[in-house]
Amino acid sequence: MSWLRIAAVAFILTLPLIPVRNGHAAPLSGQGATASPAERGAWIRSFVLKWGAYAERTYGVDVRVWSQRMVPTFARGDADNLREALRRDTFEGALAALGGFGHRLGDERILDAFASSLPGTPARRIPGVAKALGDLAQDLVYTPVQPCRIVDTRNAGGAIAAGNIRNYRVAGKTSFADQGGSTGNCGLQTEIPTAVALNVTAVTPTQAGYATVFPYGAARPETASVNYTAGDIANNAIIAKVPNPVQSFDVAIYSYATSDYVVDIVGYFAPPRATALSCVDTSYATVSVAAGGSGQATAPSCPTGYTSVHLDCESSSWSMPIVYSTQKGGGLCGARNTGTTSASLSAARRCCRVPGR
Template sequence: MITKGKLLLGLLVVGLPAAAFGVGMFGLSSTGLAPESMRDDMAQDIVQRWSPYVQQTYGKAGQGWAQRMQATFESVDISNLELAASAPTYEQMNAALLGGGTKGMQQTVLVDGKGLGSPGSDLVYTPLVPCRIADTRVVGGALAPNETRSYHGFTGSDFTAQGGSASTCNIPLNASAIAVSITAVTPGANGYLTVFPFNDPKPLATAVNYSTGSITSGQSVIRLCRPGCANEFNVYSLQQSHVVIDVEGFYAEPEATALDCTTARETGTLDLLSGLQPKFVNCPTGYTATGGGCGGPLGIAVSNSEPNVVGGQQVGWRCDLVGSLLSALSYQVNATCCRVPGR
């Protein structure tokens, strides 16, 4: 667990340039997975390198960024934290923290990781029992004409500080977006509400168009600012109006799921020839070869070892072997075959 002392130590370096701490301090280990004992050190390195950047870029909104990041540092997969600690840019650091964690593999994986999902676009929707996250009639009072007010879209405690439920509404920390019902209550004149991410400029699109004295609701999906933002989204009102926001669901990256892998093996005996003898092993249907190798007794020679590609797909493993003129040598061709679990 990250201690307050270490996070506060990170805050003491505000004002130093990120370059003062270097990049790539925590490179990937030989297994692709850092030990859990390094979690605190990697989190501290991220805080030290990026706190000056956050405060310079976001000003007052950047204050307290390190404390707001604590829950993310504690819960993120260790492999993603390792990537974040060695990321050369702030955007890549954020992307690593928010990506679905993929455990390290001992063998080099040849499958393109992009095919396993993107933290920016491959999001999963989870419906919720409608739950109130903001109500200006309870806290804050009506929005004034042309006022923009900032709100939290997720919380580690409750939404009472903004007039909402005394619970988290079951919205996870660092949700990507929330689906809401937003209601304008008795506005003072005809106008509209707009909702948008905390760190984005106000768009031209509207969420609710209302008329004087009415109660008008609309449905919106709000992309949330994350991680460690001072708030997650803004609400703008053209005219004076109370605003009520109920969450109905959230979007988040799919949870990391281990690959379904198996080993395919082919054995046999080489011919009594000195020439090159190609040998193959095929993966089961639906699996892709992510690694492989060749083996045999002393005296067998391996000319080439590579994936067997058919129609652009790595369907198995190929070994080009050289036998002996004196004796028949046994051989073995192995392939590590993996697929994303599912139907």
């Protein structure tokens, strides 16, 4: 890291703090298109203090490293961009404002646009991605579990009498022993499934008939989950819906004939869970630019499956300012060296992906 960048960051972190009220910058003096160096410095320090912890937590980069990489972005942003960035309620929206196009898009549209740019996720298939990844009726994720016994009427409760219904829990318990099942939680103590995959066994029913497993509190459907004959041991694999919001019980079992029942759970369905972005930084590509000359550096490509979300352009000299950068155009950084000695120009990318559940 050059002494120039260290000095720039040290300057940012020692500038006075601008007041922030309810997540927004307080009214500022001089609301024109220009600002004094002191005002710009105060705004930049406020931005770092407001979003540094978020950048460290979400993107896994130390706040000081992040603030160093932001120096070129801060230098390019005009006064209005900096003001708008401080008003934003999301990190992504604040970055868009710094880039000069945030005034055209709200935070929610920026998040949607970012998500729609990820590989394999066309925008038309992710409406409202900033608000939800799925719902309780569709877009469910199946999670298999080690087969675990949650009901055995031979151990608790006794056979279900002919024409009767008995209610059971399938998740959210520390033990299923009171239902005749496992003394453990079957890995489901903290889960709130929308549906469960069950193996239901009827044990020695007194006559031919059937059993129906259905959501607790719902009307019993005229369907059979398991069909059996007298004295039979018959089982079937089923998917049973679970009421949501959570009720006192999860499923009900109706028995046409008096019979014992054994129920094992093998998996469950639940809405997808949002996960933090997985991000990596590429190495820097560095070129030497002769005194009085121009040059450009091309940042290395992102790993397969990752999308470039930020282009970092760095100059080793105050006399060689960044004159252009383009992420969409191939990750190029350009600079003109107005100094009397050669200088280094470097380019790198921040690459992210949504890992999923």
